[in-house]
Amino acid sequence: MTNASHEVVKGPHHSGDAAPIALSAHSITKRFPGVLANDSVDFDVRAGEVHTLLGENGAGKSTLAAMLCGLYQPDSGYMLRNGQPISLSSPRAGLQHGIAMVHQHFRLVERFTVAENVVLGSRDLSFTLKRKNIDDKVAAVAESYGLPIDPQAVVGELSVGQRQRVEIVKALYQGAEILLLDEPTAVLVPAEVEKLFENVHAMTAAGKSIVFISHKLGEVVEISDRVTVLRGGRVTGHVSGRGSTDTKELARLMVGRDINLSTQRASHATGHEVLQIRELSLASEGVDILSNISFNVHEGEMVGIAGVAGNGQRELADTIAGLISPTSGTISIGGAMTTDRGPIAARELGLAYVPEDRLGMGLVPSMSILDNLLLTRDRRIVVDRASVRPEANRLIEQFEIKANNADHIARKLSGGNAQKVLLARELSGGRTVTKLLVVCSPTRGLDVGAIETVRRLLDDARSAGQAILLISEDLDEIMSLADRILVLYRGAIVHETPGESAQLATVGAAMAGLKTEGAA
Ligand SMILES: Nc1ncnc2c1ncn2[C@@H]1O[C@H](COP(=O)(O)OP(=O)(O)OP(=O)(O)O)[C@@H](O)[C@H]1O
Ligand SMILES: [Mg+2]
Incomplete structure (x- = not known):
């Protein structure tokens, strides 16, 4: 299997015909000085599915996601949204096509409140809305996706997990149909992960598409309809997700060898x-x-x-x-x-x-x-x-x-x-x-x-x-x-x-x- 775009892999969600492809990338190549970050990558995500990108640190996952949302522009290759060619010159252009990314490193303004950060940059009438209305609206969006957060809290005082919640709420507030989540669970505790997954299920059930990036293989098996493995900027494998793959197989696909995570506790007496x-x-x-x-x-x-x-x-x-x-x-x-x-x-x-x-x-x-x-x-x-x-x-x-x-x-x-x-x-x-x-x-x-x-x-x-x-x-x-x-x-x-x-x-x-x- 070499080409994602020509395959039809049905997510377990769907019975009958697979849902339409919401967004696809074809032969995408991106070079940074000295690095071929993406090498002729094909990737697509259907409406209502979770498609995971898996790969070692530096494999090119964030770079691909950045091109899918308009943050980076590919050197070559093209993208289709609902089958129509699109060219995204900026994240704003991505948003206009309903594509938003939650980044690995947060991009929030620490001095601003949650609500200010959420409405920042949206084409909303944010400046004419009263602060109270903004707060209520942001709280309502957050609440409706099971991600409660205090709109008046100052972002600089929030924990990493809470900041991420703000980023997700921001994408949802901006009307994203395709959410690119770059290692969203890396900063979450197990209970929060469970909540996020409930929320992901709610979104896919409503026809939204999720591109999910994670190193936690157990999660990947649990949440993904499909998995694409990247290695050194190239697509090296496809697996269909939930139930049909296990973490050992994914680890081997990713790094090309078996992994041993067992450790020994201190056997010697401890000192001063x-x-x-x-x-x-x-x-x-x-x-x-x-x-x-x-x-x-x-x-x-x-x-x-x-x-x-x-x-x-x-x-x-x-x-x-x-x-x-x-x-x-x-x-x-x-x-x-x-x-x-x-x-x-x-x-x-x-x-x-x-x-x-x-x-x-x-x-x-x-x-x-x-x-x-x-x-x-x-x-x-x-x-x-x-x-x-x-x-x-x-x-x-x-x-x-x-x-x-x-x-x-x-x-x-x-x-x-x-x-x-x-x-x-x-x-x-x-x-x-x-x-x-x-x-x-x-x-x-x-x-x-x-x-x-x-x-x-x-x-x-x-x-x-x-x-x-x-x-x-x-x-x-x-x-x-x-x-x-x-x-x-x-x-x-x-x-x-x-x-x-x-x-x-x-x-x-x-x-x-x-x-x-x-x-x-
Ligand atoms: N803005 C940039 N300028 C130069 N090189 C970059 C830039 N962004 C990424 N790279 C390089 O491109 C390669 C792919 O990086 P990318 O961030 O996509 O990896 P990743 O798969 O997301 O890894 P991780 O799991 O560590 O987040 C890396 O070698 C990285 O150093
Ligand atoms: Mg990354």
Whole structure:
């Protein structure tokens, strides 16, 4: 099978004739300097179906989606909308044809409210509408798709998951018939994913088309009517989705080999306390964000913080990293107090930090891979780039970062590859010896091959005696990696269990705020 456009694959939704093709791309080619991002790609999506794009980091998925919505223009090839040729010169033109994309990196204005962001750029009479009316209208759209959100909330204060909800509501508000969802679930917790999928089903039932991009193979099997696999910019396979394919087969199609995600917990005794947190509390405008948190992480130990997004995880990590000062309580790293001493002091004491928001906080988008790799390891202005280039090249190879060379600008990396740069920098330590590694959702957005690499690196760091604090909404990940699991709920630690004997149901219940036996 080589050509999607000549095949008729029926989604399980449809009985009788397949639904008409809503949007198709034919022989689409897109080249960036030094990279053939899409190589004669054929792709189509029918009304009422979910067609998934699957592929390794850098395979060309986001690029294809960007052309389908008008953000990028193909170098060659053509597109049809309901069988008619279209040429999309901009996302606005895409919208006029009912095509909208929810991006991997959000494009919201942080200072604006939810409602302002939603109506921004729409051809609505937004400027003549009263604010109250806009708020109501936005809330109504959100509500009708089961995505409730406060229209007056300021986007900058929302969690990643909530921001994504705003992006989806925005596309729906603008009347999208074809929604391109670029890794929408990467930032969602299981319950939110379920909701999103209900919403996707509601939309497909109403005849809308969904182009879905995800690295989570279980989800792909669950949600897709069809799957197209991209590799190195080319279509390498088609499978029909739900039920008729399994995750192993998809993994093999994607990376061309079997994947092993099993890890070993620390078998050795753990050493001294590296991170000590004592009675830490954080309040903002009278609201408790962190309440009286105390715990330690030892040398060679990985402690997992489980919890549903928005329960204080981000603030806990930022507080440890010295980016936020706590209201009360203390933090020490390697026996030295770091409370109120700022992020540089924390780094100098041996902290490495992978924040939740990679491109906002972790990387400088306009800088090269090389400079991003150097960013935290040497604060002198003049750096001898030549001397670190071999090291940068080694990291690019080790982390399988898909880029021409170390001078590639971070903004132009694929989502997963940008993330790998950040991980490479933080996991490789550089000048200061890492004693404590705080990582937030380290494998989010990575393909299965990269997840394997990152898990191995975390294992290695632990074996080398680093203390690791793993903060993740991916419960499976925490359950399979952490030596000890703490559950954060409404800013407090409500449950603690050794990783080995952790029960999924018990940890899940604690995450939902239900009282459990092991309650702290
Ligand atoms: N604006 C750009 N300028 C230069 N190169 C780019 C640009 N956008 C993407 N690329 C390159 O094109 C290739 C495909 O990138 P793309 O973002 O489409 O990958 P992807 O499949 O979405 O990967 P991921 O799973 O990591 O998000 C990569 O090698 C990437 O570095
Ligand atoms: Mg992408």
